[in-house]
Amino acid sequence: xxxxxxxxxxxxxxxxxxxxxxxxxxxxxxxxxxxxxxxxxxxxxxxxxxxxxxxxxxxxxxxxxxxxxxxxxxxxxxxxxxxxxxxxxxxxxxxxxxxxxxxxxxxxxxxxxxxxxxxxxxxxxxxxxxxxxxxxxxxxxxxxxxxxxxxxxxxxxxxxxxxxxxxxxxxxxxxxxxxxxxxxxxxxxxxxxxxxxxxxxxxxxxxxxxxxxxxxxxxxxxxxxxxxxxxxxxxxxxxxxxxxxxxxxxxxxxxxxxxxxxxxxxxxxxxxxxxxxxxxxxxxxxxxxxxxxxxxxxxxxxxxxxxxxxxxxxxxxxxxxxxxxxxxxxxxxxxxxxxxxxxxxxxxxxxxxxxxxxxxxxxxxxxxxxxxxxxxxxxxxxxxxxxxxxxxxxxxxxxxxxxxxxxxxxxxxxxxxxxxxxxx
Numbered sequence: 001x002x003x004x005x006x007x008x009x010x011x012x013x014x015x016x017x018x019x020x021x022x023x024x025x026x027x028x029x030x031x032x033x034x035x036x037x038x039x040x041x042x043x044x045x046x047x048x049x050x051x052x053x054x055x056x057x058x059x060x061x062x063x064x065x066x067x068x069x070x071x072x073x074x075x076x077x078x079x080x081x082x083x084x085x086x087x088x089x090x091x092x093x094x095x096x097x098x099x100x101x102x103x104x105x106x107x108x109x110x111x112x113x114x115x116x117x118x119x120x121x122x123x124x125x126x127x128x129x130x131x132x133x134x135x136x137x138x139x140x141x142x143x144x145x146x147x148x149x150x151x152x153x154x155x156x157x158x159x160x161x162x163x164x165x166x167x168x169x170x171x172x173x174x175x176x177x178x179x180x181x182x183x184x185x186x187x188x189x190x191x192x193x194x195x196x197x198x199x200x201x202x203x204x205x206x207x208x209x210x211x212x213x214x215x216x217x218x219x220x221x222x223x224x225x226x227x228x229x230x231x232x233x234x235x236x237x238x239x240x241x242x243x244x245x246x247x248x249x250x251x252x253x254x255x256x257x258x259x260x261x262x263x264x265x266x267x268x269x270x271x272x273x274x275x276x277x278x279x280x281x282x283x284x285x286x287x288x289x290x291x292x293x294x295x296x297x298x299x300x301x302x303x304x305x306x307x308x309x310x311x312x313x314x315x316x317x318x319x320x321x322x323x324x325x326x327x328x329x330x331x332x333x334x335x336x337x338x339x340x341x342x343x344x345x346x347x348x349x350x351x352x353x354x355x356x357x358x359x360x361x362x363x364x365x366x367x368x369x370x371x372x373x374x375x376x377x378x379x380x381x382x383x384x385x386x387x388x389x390x391x392x393x394x395x396x397x398x399x400x401x402x403x404x405x406x407x408x409x410x411x412x413x414x415x416x417x418x419x420x421x422x423x424x
Contacts (some may be wrong), residue, residue, distance in 0.1 A: 063124035064217075065115055065155055066100040069141060069148060070175045070184060071130025074207040075166040076102045082210035083296045095217060098124070101143070112144045119158050125220055126159040126198075127213075128152060131168040131175035132190040135182035149190070156191055156198045161220055164188065165213055167204040167314045167323055170236075174206075176319035188235060188316040199227065202236045204287075206311035206323065211292050212240055234316055240292075245282035245308045248290040251275065275302065279331040281310030307331065 066076070080103065097103060099115040106114065118124055132152060133140045141148025156162050164187040167173040175184035188200040201220075203212050216237060219229050230238045246252060254260070255274040262268065262277050274280070285308055293300045301308055309330045315321035387394035 062095045062220075063098050063118050063121070064095045064127060065098060065118055065124060065159070066103070066127040066129065067151060067155060068101045069128060069130030069152070069169060069187075070133050070182065071166065071168055073102050073129070075129045075169075075205075075213075076100070078207040079165075079210045079213055081296075082214060095125075115155070119155060122158045122160075124159055125217070126155045126162045127165055128156075128162060128169050128187050129165050131172045131182075131184040132187055133175070133182045133184055134190070135184075140182060149194075152187070152190065153194050153196055156187075156196050159198050162187060162191065162198050162200045163213070163216055163220070164200055164202045164316075166208045167206045167311055170202045170204045170234075170314040171316050172319040172322050173314070174322070174324050176322045177324040178320075180319065185319045186314070186316045189319070192317075200235055200316075201229065201231065202234060202314070202316050204236065204241070204312045204314040204323075209289070209292055209294060211297075212237075215240070234314070236286075240288055241286045241312065243286060243288060245285045245287055245289055245302075248288060249282050249302060250290060251302060269305070275307040277333060278307055279309070279329070279333060280307035281313070281327050282308040285310040285313050287312035 068076070098118040099111060101111075104111045104114075133148060138147035138149035141151075143151060146154075164170050168175055168184075169187050171186035171189070172180070172184040175182060176186075186202075188202060191198065191200060201216055203216055205212065216229070219237075232238045232242055234241070246255070249255075251272060251274045254272070255276060259271075259273040260268065260277045261273045261275050264278065276283070280302070282302065289300045289308070289312070290302065293303075307330070310323050310327040313321070313323040313326055384394075384396055387396050
């Protein structure tokens with residue numbers, strides 16, 4: 001009886017779901033072992049657990065729906081690797097992950113039914129990962145017969161808040177980069193166009209830092225009101241995205257001292273100098289990567305020797321200002337310029353203009369040489385044209401009278417020489 005009570009308690013904990021299918025089956029195996037059953041019973045236990053917990057709409061845990069848009073699921077993978085706390089603690093003790101196309105143990109009809117029941121009950125958070133695709137009438141993201149854009153609107157309308165995780169969800173990211181054939185855009189912009197007023201919290205990054213997601217989820221769950229979270233003008237948590245990478249960079253001292261890396265593999269790189277000349281976007285990118293760090297607070301891009309590539313730069317209302325298009329090529333100081341189908345660096349334009357000016361000077365020099373102006377053989381005017389035409393009010397003074405030139409009287413010469421003579 002004690003084992004049965006333990007299993008019942010464990011079943012109630014599993015009501016939160018959300019771990020991977022593999023982890024879920026391991027948990028089912030543990031349940032079978034605790035009940036003294038063989039591993040042959042694991043599928044039946046899994047089925048029983050799914051039937052009892054999928055679609056549950058009541059309890060103390062905060063329901064969450066996690067929808068995949070146009071993404072690589074990198075943000076889900078990042079979230080699944082978090083250790084502070086680990087993902088199992090998140091989905092078992094804090095939130096009820098009622099629907100996730102990547103993490104849900106259930107699949108097919110049962111998980112879609114869970115989503116429908118959660119939406120009907122309301123009082124949940126919608127986490128959206130990946131870009132929204134308007135192209136092809138949303139059919140590129142069709143799931144269970146429903147187009148992707150319709151699925152987003154349906155889930156967002158009844159949610160307490162929408163958390164757009166990753167730069168793709170914020171403004172299209174990679175998907176919105178030129179030429180953007182799928183008409184990718186961010187969640188906030190699309191919901192505004194669709195007339196959905198649910199508050200959107202943008203958490204950019206590629207991938208998103210899982211601890212930032214944890215921070216937002218904790219804030220929403222604890223405060224119960226997304227409106228209490230302080231957001232900046234881009235609807236991003238101000239505490240996470242109101243400082244630049246440069247503000248907290250461990251190499252900033254080298255920047256202030258003018259100590260830079262100009263080439264990888266150099267002595268300057270070995271000394272840990274500032275990476276600004278090799279493309280670091282730290283001064284223009286707002287995020288606290290250098291404070292939070294990645295990989296469970298072990299390191300981050302600049303500490304590992306790579307310049308910041310600005311993956312948190314995302315204007316939620318302008319897909320064209322996605323971080324990929326804005327910052328590539330990553331190891332160049334400037335972004336590419338585009339004229340029609342041509343793409344080039346500003347430095348290339350500067351060299352071309354410099355070359356044209358130099359060529360023009362060379363041609364001018366040959367012209368001067370040909371006309372004899374460089375040999376002293378060319379005639380130069382001996383008197384200014386204006387002075388010659390207005391001798392009574394000439395400006396210059398001349399040592400010898402010039403034929404046809406102004407008449408120079410002594411008084412005027414004296415008056416002119418009383419002040420520094422003007423050069424011709």
